[in-house]
Amino acid sequence: MKHVRLSLAFFLFFVVTSSVFSQKKPDNDRPRLVVGIVVDQMRQEYLYRFGNKFGEGGFKRMMSEGFMLQNAHYNYVPTVTGAGHASIYTGTTPANHGIIGNDWYDKESGKNVYCAGDPAQTTVGSASVEDGKMSAHRLLATTITDELKLFTQKKAKVIGISIKDRGSILPAGHMADAAYWYDENAGKFISSTYYMTTLPAWVENFNKLGLPDKYLSQTWNTLYPIEQYVESGPDNTPYEGKLGGKDKPAFPYDLPAMFKKSGYDILSYTPFSNDYLTEMAKAAIDGEKMGADEWTDFLCVSYSATDKLGHTVGPNAIEIEDIYLRLDKSLADLFRKLDQVAGKGNYVVFLSADHAVADNPQYLVDNKVPAGFMRNQNLQARLNDFLKPYFPGKEVIRSIMNEQVYFNHDAFSSDPKSGGMDLLIATELTINYLLQEKGVANAFPKSILRQGAYDEGGHKGMAIRGYNPKRSGDITMILEPGWYDAWSITGTTHGSSYTYDTHVPVLFFGKGIKQGTSVLPHTITDIAPTLSVLLKIKFPNACTGQPVAELFN
Numbered sequence: 001m002k003h004v005r006l007s008l009a010f011f012l013f014f015v016v017t018s019s020v021f022s023q024k025k026p027d028n029d030r031p032r033l034v035v036g037i038v039v040d041q042m043r044q045e046y047l048y049r050f051g052n053k054f055g056e057g058g059f060k061r062m063m064s065e066g067f068m069l070q071n072a073h074y075n076y077v078p079t080v081t082g083a084g085h086a087s088i089y090t091g092t093t094p095a096n097h098g099i100i101g102n103d104w105y106d107k108e109s110g111k112n113v114y115c116a117g118d119p120a121q122t123t124v125g126s127a128s129v130e131d132g133k134m135s136a137h138r139l140l141a142t143t144i145t146d147e148l149k150l151f152t153q154k155k156a157k158v159i160g161i162s163i164k165d166r167g168s169i170l171p172a173g174h175m176a177d178a179a180y181w182y183d184e185n186a187g188k189f190i191s192s193t194y195y196m197t198t199l200p201a202w203v204e205n206f207n208k209l210g211l212p213d214k215y216l217s218q219t220w221n222t223l224y225p226i227e228q229y230v231e232s233g234p235d236n237t238p239y240e241g242k243l244g245g246k247d248k249p250a251f252p253y254d255l256p257a258m259f260k261k262s263g264y265d266i267l268s269y270t271p272f273s274n275d276y277l278t279e280m281a282k283a284a285i286d287g288e289k290m291g292a293d294e295w296t297d298f299l300c301v302s303y304s305a306t307d308k309l310g311h312t313v314g315p316n317a318i319e320i321e322d323i324y325l326r327l328d329k330s331l332a333d334l335f336r337k338l339d340q341v342a343g344k345g346n347y348v349v350f351l352s353a354d355h356a357v358a359d360n361p362q363y364l365v366d367n368k369v370p371a372g373f374m375r376n377q378n379l380q381a382r383l384n385d386f387l388k389p390y391f392p393g394k395e396v397i398r399s400i401m402n403e404q405v406y407f408n409h410d411a412f413s414s415d416p417k418s419g420g421m422d423l424l425i426a427t428e429l430t431i432n433y434l435l436q437e438k439g440v441a442n443a444f445p446k447s448i449l450r451q452g453a454y455d456e457g458g459h460k461g462m463a464i465r466g467y468n469p470k471r472s473g474d475i476t477m478i479l480e481p482g483w484y485d486a487w488s489i490t491g492t493t494h495g496s497s498y499t500y501d502t503h504v505p506v507l508f509f510g511k512g513i514k515q516g517t518s519v520l521p522h523t524i525t526d527i528a529p530t531l532s533v534l535l536k537i538k539f540p541n542a543c544t545g546q547p548v549a550e551l552f553n
């Protein structure tokens with residue numbers, strides 16, 4: 001009996017240890033694949049405004065199977081593309097991740113720099129010189145994608161794709177296998193030497209399909225009869241800009257003629273570039289075998305045409321409604337692919353936007369709503385004239401960008417006995433000037449922002465969370481609601497701390513996520529830590545958001 005018990009114990013020991021030592025796979029209670037979708041310039045309200053025309057497989061599938069935040073906002077200024085993508089993926093704001101705009105005035109070099117620009121890199125995949133001088137080197141914090149790489153000893157595959165370089169590069173992070181974006185000169189997807197020396201065969205093959213030529217050989221007409229677009233304004237209004245050399249902002253769009261005038265760039269203003277990106281996403285899933293094994297992979301997709309078209313025509317245009325109805329079909333197509341490769345319930349998708357968008361100020365004014373156009377270049381010239389008597393022979397204002405005023409610090413006394421008085425005087429004079437300016441609501445000096453509490457409320461809090469001491473300007477302006485900096489009275493833009501720019505969709509569906517909605521307040525920085533909990537990995541290193549508690553199964 002004793003002998004039997006001993007041998008049974010030995011047998012059990014053998015079974016247990018051999019199964020432990022043969023364990024080569026990770027704890028597989030994780031999604032096989034995460035797909036992060038950013039829709040550039042998407043308002044939360046579009047889900048409702050266009051909702052009755054959406055099909056079942058796209059946006060509506062995310063809502064009916066997954067969890068929707070109805071009250072998710074950006075919590076900093078400026079609400080622009082580079083900062084938005086960086087904030088979604090790092091779970092923090094420009095104060096920490098350092099992407100304070102798309103471009104900003106670099107105080108050290110005295111030149112403007114681009115958020116994804118990197119002179120040390122070169123283009124991979126085309127002869128274009130500037131398009132590939134790109135990397136994530138200006139992003140100061142880790143992304144959720146970096147954290148997945150760190151957790152899996154780099155076994156997870158991380159790929160970023162977008163029409164815009166920054167929409168691909170910032171989400172994919174520093175440790176990505178690859179980021180691909182559209183070369184609008186060559187009409188194909190390229191990368192940079194930050195990631196690789198040559199394009200993989202699947203990308204070469206994808207480029208050889210010449211899809212842009214096919215898309216640009218057709219006429220863009222509305223998906224449904226145009227009289228059904230009752231959720232939008234008239235087709236031809238003075239508030240819309242004209243696309244690529246067209247004589248009026250109205251359907252139909254003769255793409256071959258527009259291609260002749262504007263080249264491959266015109267594709268990126270049409271819904272067909274969303275189809276193109278979706279095909280690229282599917283090719284990446286196949287080419288890289290994403291979601292095929294137990295190591296969670298991460299595909300970052302950012303749809304850019306919604307923003308490029310949105311800037312041109314504004315949110316009331318039929319063109320915008322049509323691009324969203326078509327994007328809905330692209331999403332359904334992508335989700336069908338995910339069902340096939342990873343299996344229903346084995347993957348996670350989230351969808352958000354890098355910012356929303358303002359109404360056209362002229363349209364508001366014409367309808368009795370206060371609004372206006374700030375012209376920062378004019379403002380800079382007038383401010384310099386105003387400051388001349390106090391600083392004779394000096395040009396005190398170097399730049400106004402992203403609603404931030406940068407001083408020329410060489411204009412101030414270098415004598416240590418002056419104790420920084422010049423800077424104080426210039427700051428006070430400038431703020432007083434700005435506050436009497438039509439359209440300026442408030443102005444905060446950097447001394448206030450640098451010492452501000454990160455969780456402070458109101459517009460001051462938005463400025464604090466957008467303020468990075470090394471990179472930001474000397475004064476941050478807040479404009480009145482309805483105002484923005486622009487020369488053109490057509491189209492629209494974004495960048496403010498107001499809800500029309502901050503309120504964006506946040507949708508999750510897939511493994512570990514329950515069905516439902518929440519109207520509790522959330523910030524966009526909650527997306528990354530939510531993914532950390534779903535993936536059971538570290539939060540990004542500078543994360544300031546919190547997981548969305550309501551959405552977990």
Ligand SMILES: [Zn+2]
Pocket residue numbers: 041081307311494
């Ligand atoms: Zn934009």
